[in-house]
Amino acid sequence: MLSLRAVNHYYGSQHTLWNVDLDLEPGRCTCLMGLPGMGKTTLINCIAGYQDIESGSIFWHEASGPPCDLLTLSPPLRAAMGIGYVPQDKRIFSQMTVEENLRIAQRAGSDDGFTPQGRDIYELMPELYPLRQVKGSALSEDTQYQLALAGALVTQPKLLILDEPTRGMGQGFMHKLGDFIVRLNRELGLTVLLAEQHLSFISRVADRFCLLHRGRNVAQGNVQQLDTRLLEQFMTQNEVL
Structure with a gap:
């Protein structure tokens, strides 16, 4: 569906994404995890086309055709593509x-x-x-x-991207939104990428995770592989259960 290789991004002279690799599989829900300021929104904006990358590649894959280089497409064209x-x-x-x-x-x-x-x-x-x-x-x-x-x-x-969907939301709406994302993903087959911090929400809706720390992808895998060491090291300062 989507593959990122060695993606680097700068805000002025500040290096914000460091050689990020990420693969999104069709029909799966993947969560970008990390504390505020670690690069989640920046990475999403690079995928959607609202931020340019310094180096690396972002390719869109469909079974019906060859890979498409998203870096050549504007945000509206990426939306039209899916x-x-x-x-x-x-x-x-x-x-x-x-x-x-x-x-x-x-x-x-x-x-x-x-x-x-x-x-x-x-x-x-x-x-x-x-x-x-x-x-x-x-x-x-x-x-x-x-x-x-x-x-x-x-x-x-074909791919739905949600940036911090639970931010500022009450528990009731978070539960309702979680049900809706699960329905879109598991019943209707929509591929989902979301940036999120709430572990309870992540464990409920996501299949896979990518953990960012200071712009680097420090861990990724199945959500079941998230362990206490990773969470204590990278997700404890601002975690909301």
């Missing part, structure tokens, strides 16, 4: 309605308002249907995130 992205700031249009937001998002995709397996977005996310004429600014924070997620899904992504 990369859906929900950033931390959600990026919804606050003065437009739910319906208008989704129509704009559709233009980045390849079809007319359908999600994985041909499901209508309101079938997949029925809570949004009665709110379709409500402006984004009038929605709760939780519902704004649902709208941002719906906007990514209407593009019919």
Whole structure:
């Protein structure tokens, strides 16, 4: 699905990603782990095309064709290819309605308002249907995130990227979101990459992990391989259970 090799990134003179390797397998959910400031969002933005890399490669693989070099493509072209992205700031249009937001998002995709397996977005996310004429600014924070997620899904992504989806969310919404991600991934077969810190959430939704520390990939593997040594060394300072 996606492979990164020796990816390096700089902010000015600051070296922020150091020779990062990462492979995303189709139909799996992979979590980028690490404390704040360790490079998770930077790496996601490099994949989505919002940050340029200094060196290395990012290739998109599909069974129907040869590998595609993502570094040659703009963010809109990566979205059209099948990369859906929900950033931390959600990026919804606050003065437009739910319906208008989704129509704009559709233009980045390849079809007319359908999600994985041909499901209508309101079938997949029925809570949004009665709110379709409500402006984004009038929605709760939780519902704004649902709208941002719906906007990514209407593009019919093959890979869904979520940056810190539980940040600032209550336990109730986190549980609901976890159920939804599991459904997208395990029932509908959507490949998912998320940046996250909450171990309980990670262990519930993810199959694999990539642990970043100071911009370096210090460990990766199946989530079951996360052990006390790794967590105490790299995830204890700001961990929320």
